[in-house]
Amino acid sequence: MSPAADPLRSPTPSRPFDVGRVREDFPALWQYVNGKPLIYMDNAATTQKPRSVLEAIRRFYEQDCSNVHRGVHTLSQRATEAYERAREIVRRFLNARSEEEIIFVRGTTEAINLVAHSFGRLRVRAGDEILISAMEHHSNIVPWQILCEATGARLRVAPITEDGELLVEDVERLLNARTRLVAITHLSNALGTITPAREIIRLAHERGIPVLLDGAQAVAHLKVDVQELECDFYAFSGHKLYGPTGIGVLYGKAEWLDAMPPYQGGGDMISSVTFEKTTYNRLPYKFEAGTPHIAGAIGLAAAIEYVTALGLEAIAAHERNLLIYATEAVSSIPGLRVIGTARQKASILSFTLEGVHPHDIGTILDHEGIAIRAGHHCAQPVMERFGVPATARVSFALYNTREEVDALVAALQKVREIFGL
C-alpha cells in the first residue's frame, strides 16, 4: 500500500468536522447532571467513549471471547486475530516500523514503569543520570525515583519557564556523559504545554542518549509519528484516547526492546520453560506476560479507528479553536489567572480564581452540570513551581463546543457571585 492510499496517514480529513454529529456518537454525553445537560470538560483525566468502542468490546465478549495465542479452536483464533489486528492498528497509528515494537500494557504508568525497570537493569548504574522536566506527571517522576534509589543513579530535572515552557537549551545544559535516558512529557497534563520533543530528541541522540516520551495527553490531540520524532520509547493510555481503561501501549524501538530483559515473568512471554532454563518469547510477547487485556486492546483499536476516521488534524484544529476561544473568554473574568501560557499548547486550560479555592469552583461548576478537575493533577512539582496549591483545569476533547465554553464562563461568573466577589 502506498503511503498516500493509507487512510490512517491521509493528510486531510475526508469530511469537514461536524461537532454536532460527533456528539451523537457518545452516549454518555446525552445525560443531565444536577438537572443540567452534562458538559464534560475533564478529558485530560479520561475521555468518554464512542458507541463504536462500546460495541467492539461487547462484540468480543458476546461472540469471540476466548484466550489468545493458545487454543486451536475457532473462538481462540478469532480472539487472537482481533488482538493482533489491534496491534497492527496501533502500529499504523504511531507509524512504528514493526508490530513487534508495540507492547500492550495497562496504561502509560505501566509503560513507564516497564522502561524504568527493564531499561534500568540494562543500562543504569550508580552515578548515572536520568533527565526529566519540571512539568512531569507523577507517573513520569516516581518510577525514575524508584530506579535511582535502587541503583544509586541521580534524577535531574530540567526547569520550565514562567509560561510553562520547556526550553531546549535548558535540557541541553543538563545532558552529559552520565545521562542514560531523557524522559519527558509530549504534552503537559497540568499546563497544556506541547514540548519541543523533536529538538530534544535530536540533541539527546547526538550524544547517544535515548528518549522516552510520555504521550498520555498527546495522542488524543496531536498526530504522533514515532519515526518522524525518532523517539526511542513512547507511552500512552487508551482511556484518554476514547478507548477503555486498563489498556495502554508502550512503543519501543526494536533494538532497545530486544536488548532489555523482561519486565514480568509468566505465561505467553516464554518460548520454553524447564526448571533449569527458560527461553523468552520473541517481541512483543517477551513483554506481555499473562493473559492480556484482549477486550481492552480491541476497544482501543476501535477508538483509534474512530479518531483516524475523523482525522487527527481536524480534531486538533477544532480543539485549538476551542482553546483560543475559551482562553479569551475566561480572561475577561476578574481575578482569573491562567496557569500555563506556553506558545505551543493543546486542549488544556488550567487556572486559579482569586479568593476561591479550585475545589469550591469544582463543586459549584458540578452543580451547573460542568465536570472539570480541581486539584494538583498528579503534578505537585508543577503546582509548587507556580506557587499555587491547586488549579481548576478545563480540558477539551473533540466533542466540546463553543456553547459549552459560554456555559462555563457563565458558571464561573456564578462562582464569583456566590463568593461575593
Added chain:
Amino acid sequence: MSELRDLYQEVLLDHSKRPRNFGVLEDADHQAVGHNPLCGDKVVVYLRMEGDRIADIRFHGQGCAVSQASASMMTESVKGKTRAEAEMLFERFHELLTGTGSDASEASELGKLAIFAGVRKYPVRVKCATLAWHTLRAALEQKMETVSTE
C-alpha cells in the same frame, strides 16, 4: 442554586474569608498537622491546655472555603472545652455531615456548626469539613506526625 446556598452559607463564607483564631499560637503545648493529599488542603492546629481544658487554640493553613471555615468555626466551638467535650462535639459534627445523627441532638449541641449540614449533599466534601477536627484530635493525642484524611 438553593442547594449551593445551603453549602456556601454567609457564615461559612465569612469564616473562610476572615478566619478566627488564625495564626501560630506561640505558647502552644500541643500541635498537629492535617493534610488532605487529594486536594492539597492543609491545616495546623495549636493548643494550649490547662489540665484537661483547651485554654487556647489557633490554626493556620490553606484550602477550600469549606475546610478553612470549618477550622475557624471549630476553634470558636472548642475553646474552653474539655477533651471529652471536644471529642463529643466532633462526634456530633461527624454525624451531622454523614446524616447519621438525630436532628434534635445536633441542633442543640452543635450551635453554629449546624450550618455544615449543607455538606451532606456533597459527600466528596465531607473530608474538607472534617480535616481540622481530625487534626484537633491528633493534637489532643499529642501526635506529632501529619494526619491524613486519605
